[in-house]
Amino acid sequence: MKLENKVAIITGGAGGIGFGIATAYVKEGAIVAIVDFNQQAGEVAIEKLKEISPQSIFIQADLSDHLTLPSIVEKVVQTFGKLDILVNNAHASRMKPFEETTKEDLDLSFGTGFYPTFYLMQAALPHLKETKGKVVNFASGAGINGDVNQVSYAAAKEAIRAVTRVAANEWGQYGITCNLISPIAKTPGIEQWAEEHPDFYKAMLSKNPLGRLGDPEKDIGRTAVFLASEDSDYITGQTLMVDGGSIKLR
Template identity: 35%
Template sequence: MKPLEGKVAIITGARRGIGRAEALTLASAGATVVVSDIVLDEEMQSLQEEVAAAGSKSLALVCDVTKKEDIDNVVAQTAEQFGRIDILVNNAQTGLTPVPWEELTDELVTQSFQSGPLASWRFMQAVFPYMKAQGWGRIINTSSGASRGGVENFGHYAMAKGAISSLTYAAATDWGQYGITVNVIYPAILTASLKSYLDSTPGAQAAMEAHIPVKYIGDPLKDLGPIVLFLAGDASGYVTGHPFFIDGGAGQSPR
């Protein structure tokens, strides 16, 4: 029996990059995965095909995480079709483009917060009743090393990711009594967008890897997947309110 057999997971921002790797990891472990993103396209279709090849079920839903009604719809459809919600992986986030401080606007900062901590909180609040009734739940939020500084022109993104970390610690404090763990990951992983940048920028990859103690940029499936699988399963039942830096040592230690 696979370790997540019978479990149902929701993964946001799942059609590519980190979210895709998380969905495939959980599906390979036996979980039914509800994969959501702002559009349903060929990438999402291929993801569902990979999930099916792994022997698991999937449901793909459109979700603009800045809209509460979309979030509520994803949770309601998941519960209606599968009867339970066991795992939530909050991955979606906008505001990934660097913006100089003097060019930051209320709109940019608000968008970062709406798609990050507010969306994560709304999803958490929506799945909480199901997890509480079951006496079991796993929530994995996504922060970033940028929230601790060291990355130029990411004030809007850093603020949002820092709020996600605080949200995690607060929920872990209150929800552990119900068998629900809430943890936060800080991934520094080779996504499609990062690969595109590195391929088009001579010397960028070598410069980046020089600052990583393990001397390579992590792969989403190989390096991130096992940590997500641990946090999503029974083995992490005594681990809550913790940050997990999946960055090859680049962050060194929490600030």
């Protein structure tokens, strides 16, 4: 029970990687607040999680409404008395060639990915100071490699990497660690992308030494457990490539 009685916020927690992390967390004893725009998916997800962690809650929220983001943190702290872990997983974007990418495309990616990560970190900081908490953010090989047709997504993900490293340097004095996961996982979104872009999918898989997509709970979720537990107390500011070896950072 590596996360026993730890309180965690997980954005995008109603499905895919977010739900995989939430499941891995509650199995390790955590109380989770999953945040998602999709009311129906959130209600289904929280019922599954409550079978393991009855105190866990679902918060329906539009993360692009940035003025409301501090209220998410406040609700969790008021409900459970503290905050130990912040996982910024949610992100929406559109795939387009560089020359076709518009301000609206950039606004979508930054508005659902970068800005919620930034503002939730700011709102969570006073509470994470009290618990010597953990921040787990999400990077992407799209940003690290500069994948084609991913300019808006890649830009936002690299911005998230930048502010995570800054926070790691500034917040280390409080015992807070801030790290990133760069994943490849078998999610509904990836499966849809694979159907729409089979050549890109085959090329991605051909560069994976382990020859498979990660499991949202067993592969990505277990890594997120490690980064939220005391086992990672001496790791901060790092990007962990949980991608089957597809990218090897130097």
